[in-house]
Amino acid sequence: MANYTLRINGELRQVDADPDTPMLWVLRDHINLVGTKFGCGVGQCGACTIHLGDVAVRSCSVPVSSVGDQQVTTIEGLSSDGSHPLQQAWIEHDVPQCGYCQAGQIMNAAALLKQNPDPSDSDIEQGMNGNICRCGTYVRIRAAIKTAAETSR
Amino acid sequence: MLAGGGFMLGFNWQAGATAVGLNEVPEDFYAINAFLKIAKDGTVTIMSPNPEIGQNVKTSMPMIVAEELDVSWDQVKVKQAGLDTEKYTRQLAGGSQSIRLGWKSLRMAGATARRMLIQAAANRWGTPVSELSTENGRIMHARTGRSVSYGDVAEDASALQIPEEVLLKDPADFKIIGTSRKNVDGSHIVQGKPLFGLDYKKEGMLTAMIVHPPAFGMKLKSIDDAAVRAMPGISDVVIINAKPEGFSGTWSDTNAFPELVAVVGETTWQVLKAKRALEIEWETTSPLENSEDHEKGMQEHIDAGEGAKDRVDGDTAAAFSSAAKIVESTYTAPLVPHNTMEPMNFFADVTAEKAELVGPIQTPENLRTTVSNLLGLPQDKVSVALTRMGGGFGRRLYGNFGVEAALISKAVQAPVKVVYTREDDMTQGTYRPAYKVKYRAALDEDNTLIAFEVKGTGIHGSPVFSNRYPAGTVDNYLAENLRMDSNISTGAWRAPRSNFIAGAEQAFLDEVAEAAGKDPIEFRLELFRRAMSNPVGDENDYDPARYAGVLELVRDKSNWGEEMPGVYRGVSAYYCHNSYVAQVVDLVVENNLPRVKKVWCAVDCGIVVNPDAALNQVEGGIVDGIGHAMYGALSFKDGAPEQNNFHSYRLIRNMEAPKEIETFFVDNGIDPTGLGEPSLPPISGALANAFAKATGKRLYTQPFTGIPDFFDIIPASG
Numbered sequence: 001m002a003n004y005t006l007r008i009n010g011e012l013r014q015v016d017a018d019p020d021t022p023m024l025w026v027l028r029d030h031i032n033l034v035g036t037k038f039g040c041g042v043g044q045c046g047a048c049t050i051h052l053g054d055v056a057v058r059s060c061s062v063p064v065s066s067v068g069d070q071q072v073t074t075i076e077g078l079s080s081d082g083s084h085p086l087q088q089a090w091i092e093h094d095v096p097q098c099g100y101c102q103a104g105q106i107m108n109a110a111a112l113l114k115q116n117p118d119p120s121d122s123d124i125e126q127g128m129n130g131n132i133c134r135c136g137t138y139v140r141i142r143a144a145i146k147t148a149a150e151t152s153r
Numbered sequence: 154m155l156a157g158g159g160f161m162l163g164f165n166w167q168a169g170a171t172a173v174g175l176n177e178v179p180e181d182f183y184a185i186n187a188f189l190k191i192a193k194d195g196t197v198t199i200m201s202p203n204p205e206i207g208q209n210v211k212t213s214m215p216m217i218v219a220e221e222l223d224v225s226w227d228q229v230k231v232k233q234a235g236l237d238t239e240k241y242t243r244q245l246a247g248g249s250q251s252i253r254l255g256w257k258s259l260r261m262a263g264a265t266a267r268r269m270l271i272q273a274a275a276n277r278w279g280t281p282v283s284e285l286s287t288e289n290g291r292i293m294h295a296r297t298g299r300s301v302s303y304g305d306v307a308e309d310a311s312a313l314q315i316p317e318e319v320l321l322k323d324p325a326d327f328k329i330i331g332t333s334r335k336n337v338d339g340s341h342i343v344q345g346k347p348l349f350g351l352d353y354k355k356e357g358m359l360t361a362m363i364v365h366p367p368a369f370g371m372k373l374k375s376i377d378d379a380a381v382r383a384m385p386g387i388s389d390v391v392i393i394n395a396k397p398e399g400f401s402g403t404w405s406d407t408n409a410f411p412e413l414v415a416v417v418g419e420t421t422w423q424v425l426k427a428k429r430a431l432e433i434e435w436e437t438t439s440p441l442e443n444s445e446d447h448e449k450g451m452q453e454h455i456d457a458g459e460g461a462k463d464r465v466d467g468d469t470a471a472a473f474s475s476a477a478k479i480v481e482s483t484y485t486a487p488l489v490p491h492n493t494m495e496p497m498n499f500f501a502d503v504t505a506e507k508a509e510l511v512g513p514i515q516t517p518e519n520l521r522t523t524v525s526n527l528l529g530l531p532q533d534k535v536s537v538a539l540t541r542m543g544g545g546f547g548r549r550l551y552g553n554f555g556v557e558a559a560l561i562s563k564a565v566q567a568p569v570k571v572v573y574t575r576e577d578d579m580t581q582g583t584y585r586p587a588y589k590v591k592y593r594a595a596l597d598e599d600n601t602l603i604a605f606e607v608k609g610t611g612i613h614g615s616p617v618f619s620n621r622y623p624a625g626t627v628d629n630y631l632a633e634n635l636r637m638d639s640n641i642s643t644g645a646w647r648a649p650r651s652n653f654i655a656g657a658e659q660a661f662l663d664e665v666a667e668a669a670g671k672d673p674i675e676f677r678l679e680l681f682r683r684a685m686s687n688p689v690g691d692e693n694d695y696d697p698a699r700y701a702g703v704l705e706l707v708r709d710k711s712n713w714g715e716e717m718p719g720v721y722r723g724v725s726a727y728y729c730h731n732s733y734v735a736q737v738v739d740l741v742v743e744n745n746l747p748r749v750k751k752v753w754c755a756v757d758c759g760i761v762v763n764p765d766a767a768l769n770q771v772e773g774g775i776v777d778g779i780g781h782a783m784y785g786a787l788s789f790k791d792g793a794p795e796q797n798n799f800h801s802y803r804l805i806r807n808m809e810a811p812k813e814i815e816t817f818f819v820d821n822g823i824d825p826t827g828l829g830e831p832s833l834p835p836i837s838g839a840l841a842n843a844f845a846k847a848t849g850k851r852l853y854t855q856p857f858t859g860i861p862d863f864f865d866i867i868p869a870s871g
Binding site: 017087130 | 360420492541774812
């Protein structure tokens with residue numbers, strides 16, 4: 001066990017955890033931020049996507065000991081009230097079916113739009129290819145990202 | 154009466170009213186019923202009884218109640234009901250039947266409440282009920298200009314007798330049904346609020362993980378847990394058995410690994426590390442199977458097996474001997490896991506007196522029965538609360554994970570949440586069966602279909618529906634079914650049997666149409682016309698007119714027959730879950746890979762309750778169907794699955810999904826039928842048929858990308 005001071009969604013949080021504990025489980029078990037989802041545990045599905053700084057990472061594959069003082073943003077911190085353009089666009093396009101992967105999709109899309117505010121169809125497909133949606137809402141995910149890119153302009 | 158005032162109304166969710174118009178209210182109205190309640194401020198709370206797995210019934214079922222209640226949708230709050238067999242029946246997510254079987258009684262529920270509210274206003278004003286009307290949660294008396302809100306008369310209404318009969322709306326007057334309403338959980342989903350089983354927490358709760366045998370055909374021999382017990386955060390290691398001697402469960406207790414090791418501790422990561430550190434010896438108790446064995450066994454069935462002749466029309470042997478042309482093909486698909494994005498999990502808190510269960514399950518009633526039997530607790534001491542589910546696809550019909558949570562909680566005398574890793578989930582079993590089916594068709598000199606044979610087998614059962622199309626369209630027809638045994642468990646997987654047989658059948662019919670020199674849509678329509686004018690047999694379980702209807706609709710909408718350079722088209726049509734779907738796939742080649750440019754889809758599922766959400770379901774089924782046909786395969790070596798996570802098991806991803814899907818619903822006013830499953834089955838046929846157009850090669854084996862020369866036969870990008 002070691003003690004870590006993490007910067008999560010703009011707040012400092014103290015956590016006692018083994019150094020190899022993935023951020024996914026630190027968030028879900030230690031800090032009770034359960035919006036970040038467990039899907040595969042091996043960085044293949046994207047359900048656990050969070051931001052370190054402005055970069056989307058798979059939190060299942062990021063040990064708590066590697067985070068240091070980087071800003072961690074989770075779905076709960078993307079906006080305080082669901083007002084982020086992507087969250088709004090997701091509702092406008094009624095994207096979710098089961099909804100389980102969508103927080104990860106939105107977090108990945110948010111990093112994509114930060115990097116590339118005006119993505120082409122192909123940029124969106126490629127940028128979102130690491131996030132699996134088992135319900136198959138990909139067509140709507142693409143449309144919602146387009147809409148969010150437009151409203152963010 | 155509810156505390157704080159309000160109107161609690163019970164109703165029979167599945168009561169069998171028969172027609173629009175006057176409907177008898179069942180006598181057991183209060184006794185067996187679900188409820189809606191109306192607060193003083195007019196807010197209406199509607200309970201959604203059925204499990205929500207992404208099929209969106211938590212929005213669409215309450216919409217039906219709200220319609221007949223005649224309130225505006227923004228007055229409505231929806232709550233998920235837990236298991237309550239006193240109030241509801243068929244609290245099950247499966248077979249695409251929630252809306253179809255709930256339709257009449259959901260309407261009755263709203264209409265009865267509306268009638269009682271009107272009566273309360275009539276009593277207050279001393280006016281006849283017939284002079285009152287309702288709109289958006291208000292009752293109006295036109296003659297005097299008076300009006301009152303539902304909230305104001307709710308308390309009075311709750312004291313009234315249940316009416317003997319109620320009037321249901323004319324569908325032409327629907328204001329909510331047929332309009333698109335957003336997912337009632339949408340805002341919570343996009344903000345990452347706790348909704349799912351894995352998100353559930355309770356004070357003092359421990360985390361448990363299971364270890365099941367590494368191969369089908371193995372069981373636990375011995376375990377050395379000394380080191381693990383000493384690991385930080387670990388409180389216990391227990392062995393549980395979900396099928397003790399003499400226990401016979403229900404169909405949903407399908408489970409290849411009833412005896413498990415469970416590690417219990419504080420945090421998920423601590424338990425996961427401990428689970429990996431366990432030293433367990435397994436022993437082999439039945440043959441360890443390989444995928445090659447399955448393939449060989451199924452091929453032997455097809456070549457030489459004597460199956461049950463489940464339907465025989467005319468004499469196919471005689472017809473084949475006089476045929477001008479014979480077409481013959483065999484189609485195969487592997488075992489596939491469900492892979493819900495949310496791995497299996499469940500919460501249980503078991504004490505000597507009661508068991509409290511919370512989690513994602515499609516069959517809560519079966520879970521309660523099994524837990525009650527295993528724990529020796531009366532049913533009314535076992536509660537099951539439903540969380541939103543991160544996908545179902547049939548996997549959560551089989552509630553072993555819930556049973557495991559209960560057994561572990563009992564063993565460690567603490568509340569526990571069982572959490573499967575992805576590897577546990579993918580290698581646990583209850584897969585979509587592996588299937589093989591052989592078709593033969595005979596054409597006469599005029600290229601008319603004169604005989605059709607289908608022979609199917611699969612692990613634990615054949616995929617063939619003996620009375621479905623093309624049965625009924627041809628004088629000589631034979632359906633023969635075999636079943637292969639295995640120690641690998643199989644079960645329902647989105648659109649069971651149809652998920653394979655539709656694509657096989659529709660790919661085969663394309664070959665037959667080609668052999669007949671006919672347009673594939675026109676060829677299919679000819680058969681439907683035959684079934685409409687002069688059907689063969691009287692057990693055909695489809696309506697040929699509705700079948701033909703979707704095919705004609707997709708033909709017209711897609712401008713079928715139009716030649717587009719570089720676009721290869723395939724068609725299919727299928728009936729399942731009481732609904733009809735026809736699809737056209739436009740395939741292109743990009744970067745030397747096939748890519749679905751567009752899917753055109755026509756659906757006849759009767760009245761569409763929530764159109765945009767219905768489109769979403771259809772789109773999802775299409776993507777799911779393409780994904781599994783292209784990539785899905787779980788292979789076995791020595792009884793063990795060779796894939797156990799998404800690095801080795803391929804699910805369809807964003808870049809592989811169709812660029813565009815356009816769906817058209819038939820507007821026929823028929824009571825709603827299934828929609829969660831029907832768009833999936835035919836798409837693999839349309840895709841294979843488009844691929845054949847592009848390459849001249851037919852795809853007989855799923856996954857298509859596993860066919861050795863699949864990538865060699867993709868034409869160069871145009």
